[in-house]
Amino acid sequence: ETGVTQTPRHLVMGMTNKKSLKCEQHLGHNAMYWYKQSAKKPLELMFVYNFKEQTENNSVPSRFSPECPNSSHLFLHLHTLQPEDSALYLCASSQEVWGLSPLHFGNGTRLTVT
Amino acid sequence: GESVGLHLPTLSVQEGDNSIINCAYSNSASDYFIWYKQESGKGPQFIIDIRSNMDKRQGQRVTVLLNKTVKHLSLQIAATQPGDSAVYFCAEKSASAGGTSYGKLTFGQGTILTVHP
Numbered sequence: 001e002t003g004v005t006q007t008p009r010h011l012v013m014g015m016t017n018k019k020s021l022k023c024e025q026h027l028g029h030n031a032m033y034w035y036k037q038s039a040k041k042p043l044e045l046m047f048v049y050n051f052k053e054q055t056e057n058n059s060v061p062s063r064f065s066p067e068c069p070n071s072s073h074l075f076l077h078l079h080t081l082q083p084e085d086s087a088l089y090l091c092a093s094s095q096e097v098w099g100l101s102p103l104h105f106g107n108g109t110r111l112t113v114t
Numbered sequence: 115g116e117s118v119g120l121h122l123p124t125l126s127v128q129e130g131d132n133s134i135i136n137c138a139y140s141n142s143a144s145d146y147f148i149w150y151k152q153e154s155g156k157g158p159q160f161i162i163d164i165r166s167n168m169d170k171r172q173g174q175r176v177t178v179l180l181n182k183t184v185k186h187l188s189l190q191i192a193a194t195q196p197g198d199s200a201v202y203f204c205a206e207k208s209a210s211a212g213g214t215s216y217g218k219l220t221f222g223q224g225t226i227l228t229v230h231p
Contacts, residue, residue: 002157043158043203043221056218090157100146100165100209103219105157 003027004106006091012112021076021109023091031097032074037088050097081113124226133191135225137204144206149178149189153200199229
């Protein structure tokens with residue numbers, strides 16, 4: 001158990017669908033993150049939340065919409081995605097955004113856009 | 115821009131051997147470094163971290179070495195086991211205020227470690 005739970009584990013969606021990814025952390029952390037992992041690319045930071053407030057949007061297209069209702073839960077709402085958005089989407093949490101604490105990752109949602 | 119990269123994309127070792135995975139970083143402002151292990155179908159798992167005021171840190175069967183002079187980081191795994199087979203990532207962060215990379219954790223591309231029984 002990583003302490004960070006992501007659902008669903010796998011998702012197949014058409015380009016016109018709307019779906020949401022869910023993340024929950026049980027570590028008492030204050031910061032949460034969305035990362036995208038594509039084949040043969042380093043992990044790409046998408047969004048950062050610190051105490052429920054968004055502190056980073058790494059030039060992510062508006063078809064990805066994050067939501068952080070509290071420090072333990074993070075959502076990624078998806079709509080009108082493109083096939084190139086197919087990837088592993090990883091959620092992570094840390095004690096704080098700044099400072100010397102590691103990120104703890106969930107096992108990801110494998111997204112396939114058809 | 116600043117980046118973290120790995121010298122070798124793949125590493126194959128025999129069970130019981132020691133493994134060394136290397137990482138070069140380019141951001142001289144980085145002061146915190148982390149090694150992650152990612153097994154197939156799982157997210158990256160924290161292995162060990164080191165702060166820039168240290169040269170070496172040891173964990174269970176793992177040692178991280180930091181050479182700030184040449185901006186080089188390495189992960190040593192002792193008595194490598196088949197269960198150590200995974201992709202290993204180094205990541206770096208500037209935890210000191212200021213600069214565009216402040217607070218961001220930047221990952222390298224990863225090294226695939228394969229352990230043969």
